[in-house]
Amino acid sequence: MKIVLASKSPRRKELMKELGLPFVVDAVEIAEEVDSSLSFGPAIEQIALQKAMAMFPKYPKDLIIAADTLVCKGTTYMGKPKDEKSAFAMLKELSGTTHQVITGVAMLKEDKKELFHVVSEVTFYDLEDEEIHAYLQTGEYKDKAGAYAIQGKGKLLVAKIEGDYYNIVGLPIAMVYRKLKQFL
Helix, strand or coil: CCEEEECCCHHHHHHHHCCCCCCEEECCCCCCCCCCCCCHHHHHHHHHHHHHHHHCCCCCCCEEEEEEEEEEECCEEECCCCCHHHHHHHHHHHCCCEEEEEEEEEEEECCEEEEEEEEEEEEECCCCHHHHHHHHCCCCCCCCHHHCCCCCHHHHHEEEEECCHHHHHCCCHHHHHHHHHHHC
16 A cells, blocks of 8 residues: 655645655646635535545555645635735735634545644734735745745744644644554
């Protein structure tokens, strides 16, 4: 049995390496649309499950781990920005406020399935437009929920975090480890 990380994220790959277990990385593109009939935690779990299920035909006897992350402010969620303009709008919206980062994880092996999500809170400093534009010039916002990377230059935007830092990076690795022990 192999462990398969169904992700193209280099951050998730690096975090998985910390487990010290052999794994392979493979991924397919899926439409990442949040089901508005569900609350954010279960909705992001469903996206992670869709990623895992898309890999299942290729790895039917292996353990597949998939994850997805979104940023929520109140009743609004922010996925990945489509361009620099939308990234600016997201960061402007997050400026001076606290938001949630929710990562949903799906673990799938044959007839066994585990879904869970982890929530962390991030408070941003009040950001001036020039500061946001300077951050956007780094390019880090691309392919990042909420348009920032806390492990990169985005850390300069953050006043405070509560919860699992690695969840904000994209994979709550300590919880993954605990759940993984149930599969092995």
